[in-house]
Amino acid sequence: xxxxxxxxxxxxxxxxxxxxxxxxxxxxxxxxxxxxxxxxxxxxxxxxxxxxxxxxxxxxxxxxxxxxxxxxxxxxxxxxxxxxxxxxxxxxxxxxxxxxxxxxxxxxxxxxxxxxxxxxxxxxxxxxxxxxxxxxxxxxxxxxxxxxxxxxxxxxxxxxxxxxxxxxxxxxxxxxxxxxxxxxxxxxxxxxxxxxxxxxxxxxxxxx
Numbered sequence: 368x369x370x371x372x373x374x375x376x377x378x379x380x381x382x383x384x385x386x387x388x389x390x391x392x393x394x395x396x397x398x399x400x401x402x403x404x405x406x407x408x409x410x411x412x413x414x415x416x417x418x419x420x421x422x423x424x425x426x427x428x429x430x431x432x433x434x435x436x437x438x439x440x441x442x443x444x445x446x447x448x449x450x451x452x453x454x455x456x457x458x459x460x461x462x463x464x465x466x467x468x469x470x471x472x473x474x475x476x477x478x479x480x481x482x483x484x485x486x487x488x489x490x491x492x493x494x495x496x497x498x499x500x501x502x503x504x505x506x507x508x509x510x511x512x513x514x515x516x517x518x519x520x521x522x523x524x525x526x527x528x529x530x531x532x533x534x535x536x537x538x539x540x541x542x543x544x545x546x547x548x549x550x551x552x553x554x555x556x557x558x559x560x561x562x563x564x565x566x567x568x569x570x571x572x573x574x575x
Contacts, residue, residue, distance in 0.1 A: 389458035396460065397529030402467070409521045414470025415573045416516050417527065420534070421461040422473045422572040423509060426483040427454040430505065433487020434498045443495050443548055447502075450541045457537070460530050467526075473572045499550035504558055506542035508565060510535055 405413070431451035438444050465472060473479070490501040513535040520527050553561075 389455050389462060391456040391459040393456055395463055395530065396533040397526040400526045400529065402526065403521070403523040405521055405524060409524075410468050411470070413520060413524055413527050414465055414468035416519060417461050417465045417468065417530075418470060418473050419569050419572045420513070420516065420531070421458065421465060422476060422479050422568060423512070424454050424458045424461060425473075425476050426479050426568070427451075427505075427509075428458070429480045429483035430487040430490075430502070433484045433489075434491040434502065437488050437491025438495055438498065440495050440548075443499065446544055446548060450502075450544070453537050453541070457534050460534070464527060464530055474575050475571060479568065479572075496549050496551040497553075499545040499548055500553050501557075503542045503545035503550040504553050504561060506538045506545070508561060509538045510542070512565070512569070513538065 428451060431447050431454065435444050435447040435451070438447065462472065486501075490498045513531050517528055517531050517535075520531075
């Protein structure tokens with residue numbers, strides 16, 4: 368029974384992350400700004416960028432879930448759960464922005480979630496220091512990714528810019544928190560593999 372009692376809420380988390388509307392406590396950044404005049408091509412581009420970011424947040428949910436499940440340190444678990452909540456807010460914001468632009472979420476979200484959950488579980492089994500190292504490196508790469516998306520936005524689209532900027536601020540804090548709790552620096556080959564897999568996900572999510 369104990370195993371079932373553990374699995375049911377975790378399965379619920381997964382289903383909610385992939386299929387349900389995500390909740391948020393904070394207001395969506397830029398929600399009071401007027402919608403910018405954009406061409407249809409620009410709207411499609413921004414919606415695709417937001418779809419990529421939404422996929423990234425789906426992956427983050429799964430990573431944090433897997434790491435929290437396999438962590439043995441209560442303090443680390445609490446930080447992972449807090450970070451996961453902020454990533455849930457990012458899910459809400461990106462999903463809403465996609466809808467405002469007339470776009471759609473990625474059809475591959477269940478696949479991204481399953482793969483990221485497995486990675487999170489594996490990282491957690493390697494020990495909290497390595498798990499936090501993986502988290503810190505993930506957030507650093509996401510920070511760079513968000514900066515590149517901000518630069519790719521049409522100059523007039525301040526609503527999307529505000530969303531990406533607040534997401535970046537949160538990701539930087541998550542990386543700093545991981546370092547504070549003793550994250551180990553990952554080997555260069557691991558960092559490279561993470562970058563390659565991120566590029567694959569980005570390219571697929573942009574179109575699908």
